[in-house]
Amino acid sequence: MDPRTEIRDFLRSRRARITPERAGLPAYGGNRRVKGLRREEVALLAGVSVDYYVRMERGSLAGASDGVLDALAAALQLDEAERDHLFHLARRSKAPGGPRRRKPAVTVRSTLRQVLDAISDAPAWIGNGRYDVLAMNELARALYSPVLADPRRPANTARFVYLHPEAARDFFVDYDHVARGVAAKLRMEAGRNPHDEELIALVGEMSTRSELFRQRWASQDVRLHRSGRKRMHHPVVGQLDLDVESLDLPAEPGLHLNVYTAPAGTPAADGLALLASWAATRQTSATELEAHDG
Known part of the structure; x- marks a missing residue:
């Protein structure tokens, strides 16, 4: 870069x-x-x-x-x-130059994790400009279960979109739009933080392994993180058309809070309620399994 x-x-x-x-x-x-x-x-x-x-x-x-x-x-x-x-x-x-540097690992403060857990009726997660998923509430873990299937941590939605395209196309209804947005926002992040070693490595990995990413990256398009609508097809509850609010966290530069909601009385709201029920059942099963193993 x-x-x-x-x-x-x-x-x-x-x-x-x-x-x-x-x-x-x-x-x-x-x-x-x-x-x-x-x-x-x-x-x-x-x-x-x-x-x-x-x-x-x-x-x-x-x-x-x-x-x-x-x-x-x-x-x-x-x-x-x-x-x-x-x-x-x-x-x-x-101010050219400057060595590549590895940024210290980002730790989400415990109070922010409490905020996430307090949002009980909507999926919510905190991420950075590299699309790393740094902290999630239980409903977000349920919603993003296809993304979390990759054992690498932190989970990364850009890597999911471009390096697991079949799963990503099943999950994101508007896959092409999502893929364009991911590449454009990563290029925007590269302009802000050109010496971010993790970002350089991520772009390099996806450029090597994804022809689609190489094409999108070469377009030079940039995009800001914005609120909007996202349509997802969850493997358990089906399609969810959700409103997304992406909020910057001024006390934590570079991090943003993403919250997914749906208007009351809509099929998406019913889907989120079903997702919450499935998440609670899954969490209960995991707790019982841990108790049995103990």
Whole structure:
């Protein structure tokens, strides 16, 4: 994840998707040799010289002010996630280098685990930007039982999506949408934390083992963690169409709390109630087995 290469590939990919018509520019001639905008057209829209833009697209954002970056973001019609990613890349360009470092293992505080356990009617779990599942309540363990089937810990939903595609396609109804989102959010995380050794290893592992991930990663798309709707097919209770709230934890930078709910009276709400009953039965059986073994 070389910063100059990241900048170059990102800017080129964003420039290639915008036609002159979309940018409000006249399209002279019917045979354009480039896909999307030319470099001089981006420079015109951003209000900078062509030479300056060429230097930026070659990977040098070190001297770019926030005003120039904002103008560039507007010229390339970047969305919120893409603009944030551009600024992350610029900060890396201003302070390049730095050895790869292994971050200390993240331990979820006991009070946060108590919060998870207090959420008794909804699956809830805490994760990080690498898609590691760090702590879950009982209902989340039941919901994500296909993900947890992989014995590696911490469980990782990105690895599940790309390295266990058959199981993931069975579990996530909108698998293609989920796969695109996972890759885009991982690239966003790479912009924020380029020297995260675990993230580098995860991206390397999936790039080696998944052609689909290589394609999604090469798209240069980025996405923020957002709330929304997720449709899952649980092996025991069937399809669950759930609302997802993803909340940042300000006291624990990089961690977020995910809570899955369903409106009362809906089939999804009935499914969650059935899931809770199954989880309770499973937990009781495990407790009885432990007592018998003891």
